[in-house]
Amino acid sequence: xxxxxxxxxxxxxxxxxxxxxxxxxxxxxxxxxxxxxxxxxxxxxxxxxxxxxxxxxxxxxxxxxxxxxxxxxxxxxxxxxxxxxxxxxxxxxxxxxxxxxxxxxxxxxxxxxxxxxx
Amino acid sequence: xxxxxxxxxxxxxxxxxxxxxxxxxxxxxxxxxxxxxxxxxxxxxxxxxxxxxxxxxxxxxxxxxxxxxxxxxxxxxxxxxxxxxxxxxxxxxxxxxxxxxxxxxxxxxxxxxxxxxx
Amino acid sequence: xxxxxxxxxxxxxxxxxxxxxxxxxxxxxxxxxxxxxxxxxxxxxxxxxxxxxxxxxxxxxxxxxxxxxxxxxxxxxxxxxxxxxxxxxxxxxxxxxxxxxxxxxxxxxxxxxxxxxx
Numbered sequence: 400x401x402x403x404x405x406x407x408x409x410x411x412x413x414x415x416x417x418x419x420x421x422x423x424x425x426x427x428x429x430x431x432x433x434x435x436x437x438x439x440x441x442x443x444x445x446x447x448x449x450x451x452x453x454x455x456x457x458x459x460x461x462x463x464x465x466x467x468x469x470x471x472x473x474x475x476x477x478x479x480x481x482x483x484x485x486x487x488x489x490x491x492x493x494x495x496x497x498x499x500x501x502x503x504x505x506x507x508x509x510x511x512x513x514x515x516x517x
Numbered sequence: 518x519x520x521x522x523x524x525x526x527x528x529x530x531x532x533x534x535x536x537x538x539x540x541x542x543x544x545x546x547x548x549x550x551x552x553x554x555x556x557x558x559x560x561x562x563x564x565x566x567x568x569x570x571x572x573x574x575x576x577x578x579x580x581x582x583x584x585x586x587x588x589x590x591x592x593x594x595x596x597x598x599x600x601x602x603x604x605x606x607x608x609x610x611x612x613x614x615x616x617x618x619x620x621x622x623x624x625x626x627x628x629x630x631x632x633x634x635x
Numbered sequence: 636x637x638x639x640x641x642x643x644x645x646x647x648x649x650x651x652x653x654x655x656x657x658x659x660x661x662x663x664x665x666x667x668x669x670x671x672x673x674x675x676x677x678x679x680x681x682x683x684x685x686x687x688x689x690x691x692x693x694x695x696x697x698x699x700x701x702x703x704x705x706x707x708x709x710x711x712x713x714x715x716x717x718x719x720x721x722x723x724x725x726x727x728x729x730x731x732x733x734x735x736x737x738x739x740x741x742x743x744x745x746x747x748x749x750x751x752x753x
Binding site: 418419420460461462463464465471474478481482485487488489490491492493494495496497498499513515 | 518520522525526527528529530531532533535536538540541542543585614616617618619620627629631
């Protein structure tokens, strides 16, 4: 059974699809976004929208989301952007964890998603 | 192919099922459980039992478990409850990580599970 | 639908396979490896190769990798071993997080992988 890879790079692919299940790379804000976690979450979610579209999926088809915050005090900020974004009635299973640092020091939130193709 | 969601809420669903694979939301102890990690783990595992039952699965069908502790010194306490709970010969792939904090400060353990439907 | 378990133990199985998707236990370096993260990553990846082979898969079939470092300053060391190991054009979706401690204090890197069977 074949594997489809979206934007494969030397370290990672942006998305990988197998048997209609879509695994996305962890998504963060764009560079220069600033430290506001509400904004960082919005940008990470926009990147997820983009990667899901390239994968033949969309946010109504989320299966699981794992959210990493560098500071759990930003939980409410992240959740505000998250709840504005998700499709009511189509929310994924979710866990929110703390990662003292992410790949770059300016990142305060990273979101990993598994979704289903349409 | 259709997605089934168990107890969908505004932020997350307790479980999401796609192609007989069940993704559970991260499970923690009940409020007021106290700080004992053996007890917290028992309660988290009871919540997993409940969510698996609602999903047409059970603990003999676990595929992968990711366990987050706020303090790695509680590893043995978590493992004691874990080993009493798992079905011999049917243990999942597993990883245990540290998360400095979980969604609420009183939580010391959170468990994320992927399972197969019966 | 049946589940296949590779080297099931009292706490975890080294790999679990369902519908041609392979979930590996988190892999770390061997005992006595020392603290060099490039070397630790090489050993963890060798363990992944071994577990994938037992599962009827290989590193060209990776779907998702989640990498945990105890110190994000070792990101480049981990990446060096990672890039030497992955198959060009067949890189998985990936996320790299920090876990202040792993199961043993000497571990500096742990890698969790989901792959597809051949």
